[in-house]
Amino acid sequence: MSRVVWAAWRLGIATARGLAGRPLSQAATGASEGGGAEGGGGGSASREAVERLVRAHPVVVFMKGSPEQPLCGFSNAVVQILRLHGVEDYNAHDVLQDPDLRQGIKNYSNWPTIPQVYLNGEFVGGCDILLQMHQNGDLVEELKKLGIRSALLDAEKDQDKK
């Protein structure tokens, strides 16, 4: 996403929420500010704001810390599993940087824990479910539906050649 588009997107959300410069975590830039008093949301990001985030990219992850530096074992597991499949290009949101997003994403998915993985805007599950999908081959299939070829398919081919 170009800087101009990103800035416009941020302003758009700020306007919608009636607050200027309200942060919603952006892992790409690493930019994050602490939470302040919330206007109308009572302390959690609105459904519309969360919806925009989950639809922004085929693979969106809400986690603790960043893919470069996960701050929780379960979040780390999600990052590692995606990496095994060669998926390094995704939107990751650090909920520790944004308490409103942390609560908002739980309200949105009606799921009490972090990390949360969204594929094509649809909530797939947390670390345990992603691990299960990885082990039973479902993750390779789901990635294929998104037009992403899992690196594990190529790894298998290499093994067959030997």
Next chain:
Amino acid sequence: RGFSSQSEGEARVSRVLREKFPRASSIRVVDISGGCGAMYEIHIESEDFREKRTVQQHQMVNQALSEEIKSMHGLRIFTSTPKP
């Protein structure tokens, strides 16, 4: 590891699950936070989960434990259906 006694937290979570899933054929709750009640691992096998996607099965457990989860730091859920 001895299974001679269950922690209070494990017992409470088990009891809630038995109430909410009367059809469950197997329920196992393990405190994986070293007895602190901060993190649990839940294994539950029930007909209630048949034909449902994993995330839906886990949602059912989340709903059943919504009160208990508030005081937890985290939980792991493993659902299954009995062999027909």
